[in-house]
Amino acid sequence: MDKLTIADKTFTSRLFTGSGKFASNQTMQDTITASGSELVTVALKRVDVKTGVDDMLQHLNIPGVHLLPNTSGVRNAKEAVFAAQLAREALGTNWLKLEIHPDPKYLLPDGEETLKACTELAKLGFVVLPYIHADPVLCKKLEDVGAAAVMPLGSPIGSNQGIKTREFIQIIVEQSNVPVIVDAGIGVPSHAAEAMELGADAVLVNTAIAVADDPIQMGRAFKMAVEAGRMARLSGPGAVRVKAEASSPLTSFLNEM
Amino acid sequence: MSFKQVHQQYNWDEVQNSILQKNSSDVERALQSAAPTLEDFKALISPAAEPYLEQMAQKSHQLTLKRFGKTMQMYIPLYLSNECANGCIYCGFNCKNKINRVTLSKEEILQEAAIIKEMGFEHVLLVTGEHPKACGIDYISEVVDLLRDSFANISVEIAPMDVPDYERMQQKGLNTVYIYQETYNKARYPIYHPKGKKSDFNYRLETPDRLGEAEIHRIGVGCLLGLEDWRTDTFFTALHLNYLEQKYWKTKYSISFPRLRPHAGSFEPNSIVNDKQLVQLICAYRIFNQELEISLSTRENPVFRNNMVKLGVTSMSAGSKTEPGGYANPDKELKQFEVSDSRSSAEVSQMIIAQGYEAVWKDWDACFTV
Numbered sequence: 206m207d208k209l210t211i212a213d214k215t216f217t218s219r220l221f222t223g224s225g226k227f228a229s230n231q232t233m234q235d236t237i238t239a240s241g242s243e244l245v246t247v248a249l250k251r252v253d254v255k256t257g258v259d260d261m262l263q264h265l266n267i268p269g270v271h272l273l274p275n276t277s278g279v280r281n282a283k284e285a286v287f288a289a290q291l292a293r294e295a296l297g298t299n300w301l302k303l304e305i306h307p308d309p310k311y312l313l314p315d316g317e318e319t320l321k322a323c324t325e326l327a328k329l330g331f332v333v334l335p336y337i338h339a340d341p342v343l344c345k346k347l348e349d350v351g352a353a354a355v356m357p358l359g360s361p362i363g364s365n366q367g368i369k370t371r372e373f374i375q376i377i378v379e380q381s382n383v384p385v386i387v388d389a390g391i392g393v394p395s396h397a398a399e400a401m402e403l404g405a406d407a408v409l410v411n412t413a414i415a416v417a418d419d420p421i422q423m424g425r426a427f428k429m430a431v432e433a434g435r436m437a438r439l440s441g442p443g444a445v446r447v448k449a450e451a452s453s454p455l456t457s458f459l460n461e462m
Numbered sequence: 463m464s465f466k467q468v469h470q471q472y473n474w475d476e477v478q479n480s481i482l483q484k485n486s487s488d489v490e491r492a493l494q495s496a497a498p499t500l501e502d503f504k505a506l507i508s509p510a511a512e513p514y515l516e517q518m519a520q521k522s523h524q525l526t527l528k529r530f531g532k533t534m535q536m537y538i539p540l541y542l543s544n545e546c547a548n549g550c551i552y553c554g555f556n557c558k559n560k561i562n563r564v565t566l567s568k569e570e571i572l573q574e575a576a577i578i579k580e581m582g583f584e585h586v587l588l589v590t591g592e593h594p595k596a597c598g599i600d601y602i603s604e605v606v607d608l609l610r611d612s613f614a615n616i617s618v619e620i621a622p623m624d625v626p627d628y629e630r631m632q633q634k635g636l637n638t639v640y641i642y643q644e645t646y647n648k649a650r651y652p653i654y655h656p657k658g659k660k661s662d663f664n665y666r667l668e669t670p671d672r673l674g675e676a677e678i679h680r681i682g683v684g685c686l687l688g689l690e691d692w693r694t695d696t697f698f699t700a701l702h703l704n705y706l707e708q709k710y711w712k713t714k715y716s717i718s719f720p721r722l723r724p725h726a727g728s729f730e731p732n733s734i735v736n737d738k739q740l741v742q743l744i745c746a747y748r749i750f751n752q753e754l755e756i757s758l759s760t761r762e763n764p765v766f767r768n769n770m771v772k773l774g775v776t777s778m779s780a781g782s783k784t785e786p787g788g789y790a791n792p793d794k795e796l797k798q799f800e801v802s803d804s805r806s807s808a809e810v811s812q813m814i815i816a817q818g819y820e821a822v823w824k825d826w827d828a829c830f831t832v
Contacts, residue, residue, distance in 0.1 A: 226531020
């Protein structure tokens with residue numbers, strides 16, 4: 206499959222994963238390995254950065270896997286910038302999934318604060334991947350201030366509802382000059398394939414894999430779905446037709462004139 | 463407007479009757495709803511829902527799994543003081559009880575903290591009686607300063623305060639405040655709380671409003687099971703939660719269901735909630751509110767707790783001591799109540815892991831308060 210480049214890194218896999226909600230760190234490690242994912246988000250609030258000995262981080266030390274620290278838990282741009290600096294220091298990476306959701310119920314992103322934080326973090330040298338609504342204008346603004354990619358949501362995080370923002374994702378894909386990663390709401394592999402067919406450059410999946418009865422097998426299933434979706438996109442699928450094409454066209458007489 | 467005005471619009475007896483009148487079709491509608499209402503919640507806690515307990519448990523399990531994954535947040539209480547100016551008739555710290563009163567010094571607190579850190583805890587719940595002089599705002603502020611660098615997440619269960627005090631504590635790194643109304647039955651509240659500042663029903667009722675205004679990250683609410691009719695009281699708790707979520711939308715919410723435990727003094731519970739009913743209640747809350755943190759303390763016994771891991775609970779204490787200084791010097795001072803689950807934190811976390819869940823020790827960082 207064709208490779209994906211974001212900032213300074215090139216990925217063979219277009220499936221990004223999360224590290225939350227797993228039954229154990231061992232299951233998480235085995236699942237990520239099986240999924241082939243090369244970029245894994247990790248919540249700063251979950252890791253022990255003080256002692257330097259953290260079981261989750263040890264299990265994320267997988268060859269070929271890069272960490273993508275996230276700012277989950279912050280409520281505004283100021284807190285996000287502070288958390289980002291701490292994450293960079295603690296985890297040794299300037300990559301950041303910027304997520305600011307002041308609403309703890311649906312965890313919906315705050316576009317205004319995200320734009321503010323992204324502006325500042327990009328200036329500070331971070332590779333910022335902001336999690337946002339499927340808002341095409343906001344995506345362009347984020348691109349303008351230096352976001353390395355944009356991460357519009359498919360539906361509310363953890364909801365498994367699939368790509369409910371389809372029409373807007375299509376516009377974002379069409380307009381974007383940075384990679385588009387569909388994040389949040391992907392519940393089953395067919396949703397991931399759908400996002401890839403729409404032209405997303407990658408997808409990020411956590412809950413659907415972590416809470417499956419067999420997360421390892423589900424990780425593999427997502428790997429295949431993402432590859433299939435990408436291949437389909439590159440193959441140029443035929444247009445959707447409501448009716449069968451008439452075998453005796455009404456205008457064929459023109460050819461004979 | 464505060465919750466006081468909302469509360470005034472409801473009549474206790476009417477609410478109780480309407481819960482008792484719910485029937486099986488109300489329960490089925492509630493179970494099928496994608497967004498259950500307060501009326502649906504009434505059906506789920508009604509006697510009519512008892513035959514649907516297994517269905518409720520299945521739904522609660524699925525919803526909890528989706529939101530929280532296979533995880534259980536671990537926390538531990540740290541009792542700082544048993545001094546109290548209130549006379550709550552059901553509580554061991556009641557000012558009339560002739561017991562030795564203790565408020566831990568900084569050295570003693572650090573000793574306790576070192577022991578619970580050794581047990582693995584990163585989330586600590588500081589508990590005091592309600593005594594403005596012995597353990598008021600200045601004392602608590604100092605303790606938060608003292609412990610901020612040792613723990614990722616600090617919660618308190620202390621006397622209610624005013625907005626500026628909560629703001630000050632929030633800025634110091636306090637994450638969560640638990641404030642239990644005990645009972646929402648205003649007419650009967652004074653019987654249980656005859657003395658001290660806690661006898662002011664409305665001041666307590668409006669405390670979560672003050673917490674919301676102070677933008678405390680998380681607010682814990684609840685009523686004490688064993689005082690008044692549990693169905694009616696837990697409906698009012700749900701009403702309170704609903705109100706708070708709509709108004710203070712940046713705040714997280716937590717609930718717990720303390721059942722009265724044996725303690726010093728002679729109060730006998732007026733309303734017994736049996737195990738089956740407590741399961742019904744926890745499942746009803748999960749179905750009603752998918753994002754709510756539900757915690758279960760060591761008031762409950764090991765068998766019950768083991769079985770609740772998968773049914774909606776998201777947070778558990780373990781290895782708890784309910785007397786000040788109890789970790790360094792067990793069984794010396796008076797406990798608030800006897801724990802039912804005396805297993806160590808290692809035993810409880812092993813039990814959680816054995817069920818295919820991860821015991822989460824850290825899910826916050828003091829750096830988020832800047």
